[in-house]
Amino acid sequence: MTVANRSPKRENLLQAARSLLHRQGLRATTLADVAVESGVPLGNMYYYFKTKESLAAAVIESRLGEMEESLTAAGQSSDPRARLENYLQAMLPLADQLARYGCPYGCLAQELVRMGGAIGRKGASLLEKQRDWLTAQFAAMGAGRRQAGELGLELQASMHGAIVLGLGLGDPEVIRVRLKALMTWIDGLDVREVGLAR
Amino acid sequence: MTVANRSPKRENLLQAARSLLHRQGLRATTLADVAVESGVPLGNMYYYFKTKESLAAAVIESRLGEMEESLTAAGQSSDPRARLENYLQAMLPLADQLARYGCPYGCLAQELVRMGGAIGRKGASLLEKQRDWLTAQFAAMGAGRRQAGELGLELQASMHGAIVLGLGLGDPEVIRVRLKALMTWIDGLDVREVGLAR
DNA sequence: GTCTATAAGATGATAGAC
DNA sequence: GTCTATCATCTTATAGAC
Numbered sequence: 001m002t003v004a005n006r007s008p009k010r011e012n013l014l015q016a017a018r019s020l021l022h023r024q025g026l027r028a029t030t031l032a033d034v035a036v037e038s039g040v041p042l043g044n045m046y047y048y049f050k051t052k053e054s055l056a057a058a059v060i061e062s063r064l065g066e067m068e069e070s071l072t073a074a075g076q077s078s079d080p081r082a083r084l085e086n087y088l089q090a091m092l093p094l095a096d097q098l099a100r101y102g103c104p105y106g107c108l109a110q111e112l113v114r115m116g117g118a119i120g121r122k123g124a125s126l127l128e129k130q131r132d133w134l135t136a137q138f139a140a141m142g143a144g145r146r147q148a149g150e151l152g153l154e155l156q157a158s159m160h161g162a163i164v165l166g167l168g169l170g171d172p173e174v175i176r177v178r179l180k181a182l183m184t185w186i187d188g189l190d191v192r193e194v195g196l197a198r
Numbered sequence: 199m200t201v202a203n204r205s206p207k208r209e210n211l212l213q214a215a216r217s218l219l220h221r222q223g224l225r226a227t228t229l230a231d232v233a234v235e236s237g238v239p240l241g242n243m244y245y246y247f248k249t250k251e252s253l254a255a256a257v258i259e260s261r262l263g264e265m266e267e268s269l270t271a272a273g274q275s276s277d278p279r280a281r282l283e284n285y286l287q288a289m290l291p292l293a294d295q296l297a298r299y300g301c302p303y304g305c306l307a308q309e310l311v312r313m314g315g316a317i318g319r320k321g322a323s324l325l326e327k328q329r330d331w332l333t334a335q336f337a338a339m340g341a342g343r344r345q346a347g348e349l350g351l352e353l354q355a356s357m358h359g360a361i362v363l364g365l366g367l368g369d370p371e372v373i374r375v376r377l378k379a380l381m382t383w384i385d386g387l388d389v390r391e392v393g394l395a396r
Numbered sequence: 397g398t399c400t401a402t403a404a405g406a407t408g409a410t411a412g413a414c
Numbered sequence: 415g416t417c418t419a420t421c422a423t424c425t426t427a428t429a430g431a432c
Contacts, residue, residue, distance in 0.1 A: 009415090025312060027225045030407060041417050043410085052408065102308065109366040110300065114223060120368075127366040150375065153363065154356075157376055161359025165351065168307040168325040170318075177348065178355055207397090228425060239399050241428085250426070 010048045012038040017059050022104045026056055026111050053119060060112070060122045063105060067126065071133045080140035084155070084186050087134075088179050091159070095179070099172035103163045105130065131156050143191040151191070158182055208246045210236040215257050220302045224254055224309050251317060258310070258320045261303060265324065269331045278338035282353070282384050285332075286377050289357070293377070297370035301361045303328065329354050341389040349389070356380055 016038035020029040031052055035042040049055040074087035091098070101107075105126045112123025135152030143151060162178035165171075214236035218227040229250055233240040247253040272285035289296070299305075303324045310321030333350030341349060360376035363369075 007415090025225075027223075028312075031409085032407075042408095043417050043419085044415080046409070047415065050409090102312070106362055106366065107308070110305070110362060113366055113368060114226075114300070124367055127363060131363075131367070150379070153372060153376065154379065157359030157363050157372075158352075158356055159359065160362045161355030161357065164304055164308060164358045164362060165325060165329075165355050168304065168311055169322055169329070170311060174351060174355075178351065181348070181352065205397095229427085230425075240426095241399050241401085242397080244427070245397065248427090 007048070009038075009040050009044070013040055013045060013048055013055070014058055014062060017055050018062055018104075021056070021059050021108060023101050025107065026115075031055075056112075057119060057122065060108065060119075060126070063108065063126060064129065067105060067129055071130075075133075080137040081186060081189075084134070084137050085183050088159075088183050088186075092176060092179055095166065095172040095175040098163045098175055099166035099170065102167045103160060106160045106163060127156070138191060141189075141191050147191065151189075155182065155186075205246070207236075207238050207242070211238055211243060211246055211253070212256055212260060215253050216260055216302075219254070219257050219306060221299050223305065224313075229253075254310075255317065255320065258306070258317075258324070261306065261324060262327065265303060265327055269328075273331075278335040279384060279387075282332070282335050283381050286357075286381050286384075290374060290377050293364065293370040293373040296361045296373055297364035297368065300365045301358060304358045304361060325354070336389060339387075339389050345389060349387075353380065353384075 013034060016034050017029070020033055020037055024033070031045060032042060034040075034055070035045055038045075045055075049058065070087070070090060074090060075083050077083050077086055109123035109126045113120045131152055134155050135148050138151040138155075139145070139148035141148075158178065159182070162175050162182075165178075166175035211232060214232050215227070218231055218235055222231070229243060230240055232238075232253070233243055236243075238246075243253075247256065268285070268288060272288060273281050275281050275284055307321035307324045311318045329350055332353050333346050336349040336353075337343070337346035339346075356376065357380070360373050360380075363376075364373035
């Protein structure tokens, strides 16, 4: 929070970058794109973000905050099963966007991690935050530490896999079908029984 | 097959491009990269591939052929359940590569489809081919048309989700755990029973 | 068919006037 | 703080000698 971290122009740049990075990806988005979309002249951007990477880092921070909010919103229910279903339910109306542009967390994380370096690790933190929350819900349902981890991973993989296919096949219905199936799965899941089966 | 489609230099270029597109992605790979990796001088590449896009198209064709081969190899068993397990089993030793560079089909398809245009549709064909084969195996297990499609989608989404997480979290163990769980799932799956539950 | 040199354009970043 | 002009570099693609 050193310099101009709250100016409206900085906010315009960040919002434009968020949108463009989701729609086009980091590599495909030029600073000229961000300048046009935000209405801030190219040369002026550098006052707020000294490099493209620092702009990307700000987008990651913003996405982390956004995910935090969505997890908190889904976490309002007292029943962990309902919390998971809240989370999936909230994704349902986003299916068209997700099939068009991919997951704003997953795609970004993949792109960042493939670039390597410090920024790559920041990308992983997006997925870790989500995984930890999902795992915590299964733990609250009575699953043991190990089983909760496996169920959390299973659900997260199913969610991201659905979005990859929705994007890759160009069909949002794929995402909707899978999300509904996952809600049904959670609804009928007995963690103790699954645990004994292993 | 008009010009020099079988020359060793063309083959070198194609192999280098295959590898680089998997490791770095299409956008991040320059023709200079391909030139260095293949040992073919930059200016000479254009005799074999007139544009970067035509080189990418050749890589897609090559990946389609590779997938065809792996599906055929897994399809040697007479039991459809065994065929699915063969396919997953063959992925298991690739977990480290998949966690490092992502799925050579899924990542490519995602990148292509996000670029739009004719080449985007070619990316989708990679995933369609895989989905159709998976679905066919469930159909051969006795599932109805609709249920086979849903199971095929579920398995495909689970596979690709596992790879996305393995890559994003930088942990190949994630992929191994999920693949083994999927094999167990297939092993215990009764398609008629699942069908009745809906 | 092969390869060097280079054109043409895009892109991240900076200089410096205001 | 803002913004135009521009630099330096990278990247795709071509020209043309061999």
